[in-house]
Amino acid sequence: xxxxxLRAGTIIETRGFPAGKTGSLESVERxxxxxPGCLKLFAAQQxxxxxxxxxxxxxAGRDSTRLFLDTLDVPAVLRGRDPINKSLFVWAxxxxxxxxxxxxxxxxxxxxxxxxxxPFLDHHVVEYVCRAPVSLKIRGLTEKYLLREAAxxxxxxxxxxxxxxxxxxxxxxxxxTELFNQMMQDTLRGPVLGSLPFYDQKKVVxxxxxxxxxxxxxxxxxxxxxxxxxxxxxxxxxxxxxxxTADSAAVLN
Numbered sequence: 001x002x003x004x005x006l007r008a009g010t011i012i013e014t015r016g017f018p019a020g021k022t023g024s025l026e027s028v029e030r031x032x033x034x035x036p037g038c039l040k041l042f043a044a045q046q047x048x049x050x051x052x053x054x055x056x057x058x059x060a061g062r063d064s065t066r067l068f069l070d071t072l073d074v075p076a077v078l079r080g081r082d083p084i085n086k087s088l089f090v091w092a093x094x095x096x097x098x099x100x101x102x103x104x105x106x107x108x109x110x111x112x113x114x115x116x117x118x119p120f121l122d123h124h125v126v127e128y129v130c131r132a133p134v135s136l137k138i139r140g141l142t143e144k145y146l147l148r149e150a151a152x153x154x155x156x157x158x159x160x161x162x163x164x165x166x167x168x169x170x171x172x173x174x175x176x177t178e179l180f181n182q183m184m185q186d187t188l189r190g191p192v193l194g195s196l197p198f199y200d201q202k203k204v205v206x207x208x209x210x211x212x213x214x215x216x217x218x219x220x221x222x223x224x225x226x227x228x229x230x231x232x233x234x235x236x237x238x239x240x241x242x243x244x245t246a247d248s249a250a251v252l253n
Contacts, residue, residue, distance in 0.1 A: 025040065026063075027066040028066070028069065034083075036087055049203070052197060054197075077089065084134045101118065105118070171219065172184055172223060172226070174219060184230050188208060204229060
């Protein structure tokens with residue numbers, strides 16, 4: 001049986017320990033033995049293979065995950081706590097407010113004139129769950145155990161036993177005839193990406209050319225990476241951010 005600690009896939013870092021290499025997460029694992037799943041996701045090792053060599057070289061010694069963790073008072077808040085609760089702390093300070101609630105929640109809702117509410121984040125509920133023993137949060141490989149038990153009389157057996165999974169839009173790269181896929185192809189092969197200092201366009205185009213021969217599983221793995229690259233292009237085109245010319249001028253000055 002996989003332990004709850006490893007299943008949570010977490011953890012943290014403390015000041016005073018050496019940082020790891022860029023994107024390696026060594027500084028997290030060195031102290032606590034494992035790293036948060038959310039940090040693994042956004043470390044995006046795949047994405048780094050597409051970086052421009054000069055850009056990657058400039059930040060080769062910067063441990064961005066360590067810089068983030070150093071903003072948290074980890075020793076005071078997390079010392080002696082269970083790994084599951086440490087994982088929840090990192091999640092609550094990173095992906096939850098800055099991505100899920102912000103980008104996938106408020107901004108998406110407000111863009112369509114919807115004022116949303118997240119009942120599970122009512123402070124009374126949060127305070128109660130924080131005090132609940134770990135065995136009620138995850139039991140073996142069953143996540144959200146307390147919620148499942150509370151809702152069991154009201155849901156089907158299939159829903160009760162279903163493994164937790166994210167709600168994601170269909171991968172853009174799976175259907176070449178879709179308009180979004182065509183937009184991505186045109187943008188990443190066009191001049192906008194070439195003007196950015198972050199990515200090597202030849203590597204990106206080579207990846208696009210390889211997609212049709214990949215398995216569905218491999219293509220799905222590359223989808224979020226290409227969405228990061230596409231997002232950078234959209235920001236560049238919309239707001240004029242991150243041109244190679246401006247970046248070089250900033251370095252010289």
